[in-house]
Amino acid sequence: MIHNHITYPLSELDMQMVVSVPQGGNWKNIPLSVPSKRLEQIRKSGGRTTLYGRLSWNKPSFTVTTYFNRPGNGTYVHPIQNRVISAREAARLQSFPDDFIFSGTKGSLCIQIGNAVPPLLGYFLAKQIKKHTKTKNVVDLFCGAGGLSKGFEWAGYNIIAANDNYKQACETYRINHPNTTLVEGDITKTEVKKALFNEINNKRVDIIIGGPPCQGFSHAGKRLVDDPRNFLFKEFVEIVKQVKPKVVVLENVEGILTMNNGKSFESIKESFQELGYKLEGKKLHAVRYGVPQKRKRVIMIGVLDGDPKECYPTEILQDENKYLSVREAIEDLPEIVVNGGRHIIEKVTKPISDYQKFLAGKITLEDFEKSLYRR
Numbered sequence: 169m170i171h172n173h174i175t176y177p178l179s180e181l182d183m184q185m186v187v188s189v190p191q192g193g194n195w196k197n198i199p200l201s202v203p204s205k206r207l208e209q210i211r212k213s214g215g216r217t218t219l220y221g222r223l224s225w226n227k228p229s230f231t232v233t234t235y236f237n238r239p240g241n242g243t244y245v246h247p248i249q250n251r252v253i254s255a256r257e258a259a260r261l262q263s264f265p266d267d268f269i270f271s272g273t274k275g276s277l278c279i280q281i282g283n284a285v286p287p288l289l290g291y292f293l294a295k296q297i298k299k300h301t302k303t304k305n306v307v308d309l310f311c312g313a314g315g316l317s318k319g320f321e322w323a324g325y326n327i328i329a330a331n332d333n334y335k336q337a338c339e340t341y342r343i344n345h346p347n348t349t350l351v352e353g354d355i356t357k358t359e360v361k362k363a364l365f366n367e368i369n370n371k372r373v374d375i376i377i378g379g380p381p382c383q384g385f386s387h388a389g390k391r392l393v394d395d396p397r398n399f400l401f402k403e404f405v406e407i408v409k410q411v412k413p414k415v416v417v418l419e420n421v422e423g424i425l426t427m428n429n430g431k432s433f434e435s436i437k438e439s440f441q442e443l444g445y446k447l448e449g450k451k452l453h454a455v456r457y458g459v460p461q462k463r464k465r466v467i468m469i470g471v472l473d474g475d476p477k478e479c480y481p482t483e484i485l486q487d488e489n490k491y492l493s494v495r496e497a498i499e500d501l502p503e504i505v506v507n508g509g510r511h512i513i514e515k516v517t518k519p520i521s522d523y524q525k526f527l528a529g530k531i532t533l534e535d536f537e538k539s540l541y542r543r
């Protein structure tokens with residue numbers, strides 16, 4: 169049984185466009201005769217070449233966003249089937265194992281998967297942090313479905329508590345992290361914080377991880393914690409202030425380091441410096457850590473003792489030719505025939521690549537890791 173291997177219906181117009189795009193192609197391959205207003209707009213404004221894109225078997229995918237169900241929003245069409253990728257295929261491109269089951273509506277799967285930190289990236293990060301710090305217990309704030317948590321678990325960490333306010337992501341989190349106490353609710357609410365503190369009070373918390381949403385970071389001016397738009401970042405800082413873990417890890421979008429000519433990042437740094445942390449920020453390319461996806465995220469690491477620079481994992485794959493491909497990620501998954509809204513899943517094939525074998529639970533993480541170093 170392959171969980172969440174469900175795709176998303178295409179409108180007739182979208183289907184007309186999708187069939188005319190070859191592997192590696194995009195909206196530029198769609199004939200002018202296709203009557204699409206959106207396409208007209210894209211043509212006029214010279215839209216990004218990822219739009220209406222079709223994945224290439226032999227390359228990694230582009231970033232899997234929360235819109236992978238919409239062909240016009242990125243490169244989400246299957247390399248050889250006329251449909252967008254299924255939720256499981258998106259999860260594979262994000263390095264979630266096949267036994268990680270996503271709960272919720274089809275639309276919510278896009279949000280949960282697209283928002284996640286690839287577990288494999290989380291794993292290499294966690295492993296390196298473990299090498300340099302004596303740490304074991306973790307709290308995951310803004311945990312979502314739990315991609316980052318999964319990576320830390322793989323590295324042997326114990327996630328003692330987690331929080332999110334998105335019901336469907338919380339359901340997924342509970343299913344896949346049975347040993348973690350999940351506090352569901354808005355972190356700004358006193359009773360939610362109380363429940364979280366009740367959970368962690370008697371335990372030693374070594375690391376707080378999480379990616380507070382950063383809508384207000386792009387506006388310069390006062391300190392980030394004083395800007396009311398950054399209320400969620402402020403919550404994160406307040407919780408760190410009270411718990412005082414040895415390490416903090418924050419995940420954020422690629423642009424955070426350069427936003428506002430670097431002033432936003434300086435302000436983040438200051439917020440943690442005031443609490444005694446030395447903080448660094450670095451852009452990590454998931455594809456260089458064995459994830460078959462060109463996802464880049466900024467990971468900020470703050471430590472009370474030592475040098476945060478030592479907590480960043482060394483890249484494993486630097487040569488583009490060695491990156492894992494879409495083929496290695498999803499080729500073994502059964503074909504889905506999109507047939508008048510019904511999805512008929514055809515033959516199930518066996519995992520072929522080491523990546524597929526690992527995600528299907530046929531080889532260990534250790535063996536998969538060795539295979540990465542051999543590439």
Ligand SMILES: C[S@@+](CC[C@H](N)C(=O)[O-])C[C@H]1O[C@@H](n2cnc3c(N)ncnc32)[C@H](O)[C@@H]1O
Binds near residue numbers: 337
């Ligand atoms: C980028 S996602 C986190 C992804 C997660 N780290 C992972 O790897 O799967 C950010 C999360 O913040 C949560 N969030 C936003 N506002 C929140 C609030 N007020 N209280 C708690 N969680 C919140 C969202 O529901 C979302 O799941």
